Amino acid sequence: MAAAGTLPSAHRRPLLQPPPRALRAVVPRSSSSRGRRRPIAAAASAGSGSAAAAAAAGAAVGASTVLHPRKTDIRDANFPMDAEGRTYHLGTKRGEVANRILSVGSEKRALVLAEYLQPPAPGRGLFMLESSRGFLTITGRYLGTPVSIVVTHMGLANADFVVRENRAVVDGEMAFIRLGTCGALRPPARLGSFIVADPGAILIRRDPDAFSPEGEACGLPPYRFSRPIPSDPLLSQALQQEAARRLGAENVCSGLNATADSFYSSQGRRTDWFDDRNEALLGELLQAYPQAITLEMETAMLLDLARCSRGSIRAAAGVIALADRQSNDFLAADRIEELERLTGQACLAALARTQLQDSWGPHNGSGPPVWAA
Amino acid sequence: MAAAGTLPSAHRRPLLQPPPRALRAVVPRSSSSRGRRRPIAAAASAGSGSAAAAAAAGAAVGASTVLHPRKTDIRDANFPMDAEGRTYHLGTKRGEVANRILSVGSEKRALVLAEYLQPPAPGRGLFMLESSRGFLTITGRYLGTPVSIVVTHMGLANADFVVRENRAVVDGEMAFIRLGTCGALRPPARLGSFIVADPGAILIRRDPDAFSPEGEACGLPPYRFSRPIPSDPLLSQALQQEAARRLGAENVCSGLNATADSFYSSQGRRTDWFDDRNEALLGELLQAYPQAITLEMETAMLLDLARCSRGSIRAAAGVIALADRQSNDFLAADRIEELERLTGQACLAALARTQLQDSWGPHNGSGPPVWAA
Structure with missing residues (x-):
């Protein structure tokens, strides 16, 4: 109904105070506890x-x-x-x-x-x-x-x-870019590199029927791989260029992403507590898709929805390799934030420079957008 | 390493203050902004x-x-x-x-x-x-x-x-109970009732391959239903009894739950923006599983993991019907919180009264648990 500047402002409610029963659209709070600015x-x-x-x-x-x-x-x-x-x-x-x-x-x-x-x-x-x-x-x-x-x-x-x-x-028209983290499966992805999901992603899903008595009886495979789901080529290319400019081309690459429906079993992680039957999963993945180089949890859904958006959404994704799934090494925390800052700016630049058929005017009678001057 | 009482306490950090780069296990904060107690x-x-x-x-x-x-x-x-x-x-x-x-x-x-x-x-x-x-x-x-x-x-x-x-x-041994909300598909589930997922849940998943050119060419079905995944019968029965005692038996029932992998397309919700091909989904669900009475998003995963836990986890779930998927009506907000309080106590009582093979002693050398006197 109004631009952000005219809405009552609200601070984060303290965790231990459940919201009051009274309903209102926006909760005004005191401004006495503003977060400190970080050094920039x-x-x-x-x-x-x-x-x-x-x-x-x-x-x-x-x-x-x-x-x-x-x-x-x-x-x-x-x-x-x-x-x-x-x-x-x-x-x-x-x-x-x-x-x-x-x-x-x-x-x-x-x-x-x-x-x-x-x-x-x-x-x-x-x-x-x-x-x-x-x-x-x-x-x-x-x-x-x-x-x-x-x-x-x-x-x-x-x-x-x-x-x-x-x-x-x-x-x-809309453009989405996902900035995430992933496990690196094989070169050129390696610990600390930034990998653009180009040409796209496949989906790995656990099939619960394989763990049912009937599924066991007929030998259902416990995990299934989808076909590749494409990313937007131009947006992916722009993202890779912007990232290479900030991180150096040697730290940026592209390749097929594998999106798993869980962090654990569908990414081949193994524990004693659960019967997951995933000992061979990563090997089967690399056999089915030798070009798969990263493992994470969201990209395929973003790309699938863009594909089904009747042309209204363009989507791309890039991920920082936080873990090496061969050596099981992890990236140091300070290096993660540095990479987040650089790749985040690359994502923002790729989005800002992308031409879209959008309109910034009044939105269906709901008043001017918050970015109206 | 120590019981909670001896750990430095920490308050929620203000939203606008990202955590400092320095790493430590627990962040001490001032205790000046404690949440007010609610009336009990x-x-x-x-x-x-x-x-x-x-x-x-x-x-x-x-x-x-x-x-x-x-x-x-x-x-x-x-x-x-x-x-x-x-x-x-x-x-x-x-x-x-x-x-x-x-x-x-x-x-x-x-x-x-x-x-x-x-x-x-x-x-x-x-x-x-x-x-x-x-x-x-x-x-x-x-x-x-x-x-x-x-x-x-x-x-x-x-x-x-x-x-x-x-x-x-x-x-x-562990026991999990999920307390959630759901859409009611058909009687005996109705707006405001509490439904225990007994005998269990099925899973509804969208198949991205159905939206690929190859999948379209061979007419792949866009959604798939899993076989039923059982809940723990005794824990489910205890939950239903505790709920009936607090809400009245007429407001509590049990039945097969359908867990969907999304809130929108896999629950038959339709919009113009996306090509979801889900017009017939709810009808097909009720044809395949006439005993399915609720739709939500987590129960089948909990039950599937309990089934695969090598006997170490017992699991049950109960859901409050927040929406009626026939009339598309929604429950009033104040009634939701009242039901959350009553059904939440039923869940806690069912958990507390369940016998488990557990041990509350020192945990593998990591010191006494936080509930040690």
Whole structure:
């Protein structure tokens, strides 16, 4: 109904205080406990723009508050929205989300990357909204273009929520880039490299029927691989170029991703507690898809939804190799954040430079978007 | 390494302050912003125990702080844990999680139900820990028995994280009960009733291959139903009895649950943006499984993992019907919280009264559990 600057601002509620029963769209909170700004040296030195721009971005984070809309008057179990037009799980409505979306797995990563955004409109903080289900949406500008960072969390179901509920509140063409982490299966992917899912991803799924008496009797395979699902070639290429410029071409590559429906059994991880029958899984994967070089949990869903979006969504994904699945080594924590900052800027730049058939005007009568000047 | 009472306590960090780069296991925070206690009238009047016990439970919540462990020295990409033995996504270690676990979808629901827990040990607050991925674990006692409430969030992948990472830090037999919400497909499930997944659940999954050119050419079905996955009969029966005692038998029933791999397409929800080919899905489901009465997103994974747990996990699930998928009506918000409180107590009672082969002694040299007196 109104731009972010005119909405009551809200801070994060303390964890131990469940929300009051009274329902309202946005909960005003005191502004006495604003988060401290982080040093923005990394932003200034990372080559994404001028130090002044980086300083402005840091200031935008510092001036931001977080909205916490409440679910009110939910209607229509087919596609639940409240009376304001807010989606059921992400909680955003038309005008709060940009046509270009960076999807990340964790809140920490989203906040680190929000430091690189400028305010959506002059003199404002970033638009930030966290839903009752923990989905955080941050809208600002990168290279002058409205961009949203959305915390997707983990797994196929959450990727589905993020793509569908954002699609429902944005008009015109959309571009999604996922920035994630992965296990490296084989070269050229290696610990600490950034791998763009180009030509796309396959899906690995555990079949529960294989663990039923009937499935056992007929020897059903416990895991199945889907066919490759393509990513957007131009967006993938742009992402790889932007990443190579920041990380050096030797640290960036592309290849087929394998998205698993779990972190453990469907990625070949083995424990004694469960009968997972996955001893041969990674070998079978590499035999079926020798070009598969990364393992993670969300990309195939994003690409599948883009394929089924009737041409309305372009999607790409890049992942930082956090673990080496041959040596079982793990990347050091400080190196992870450095890579998140550099690859995050690459994702934002690729999104901002992508041409889309979008429109930033009033959104179906719901008022000007938060990035209206 | 130590019981909760001797660990540095930590409050939730403000949202806009990303964690410092320095790594440590637990972040101490000031205790100046503790959450206010909610009125505990509901606890006192709900018949779960004496008013004094309810008051003690409310006091336990008020005296609690939330630990936020940091990932340090992650090792072994096969099953990542840090040097302290904390799991990678949930962040808990041996002695912090009870053998009896109530799995809920949202933080709000977990905090509402934590009001019914007594302290894990005399004179302490509840044990509360939230991981960097947003998984909240609360350990206390119910009817004198150690119980953990774990926020699972949504979807199959998150249910997998919660079962596997808890199994990795608990010795002896375990019992899981999921308390969720669902859409009601047909009677006896109806808006506002509580339905126990007995005899179990099936899984509905979208097949991405059906949306590929090759899959289209050979007419692959876009959705597939698994065979039924059984729940634990005794735990399910105990849950139904406890629920009937609190809600009235006329508001409680049991039946086959259908767990879908997404909220939208695999539950027959239809929008114009995506080519989902799910117009006939609910009809086909009811034809294949006339006894299916509820639709949700996690139960089948919990039951499948219990089935594959080599006898170490007993699992049951009950869901509140929030939506009617025939009329598309939604339950009013105040009625939802009332049902959460009553059914949550039923779940806790069923867990506490279940006999398990567990041991509460020192846990493999990691010190006494948080519920040690």
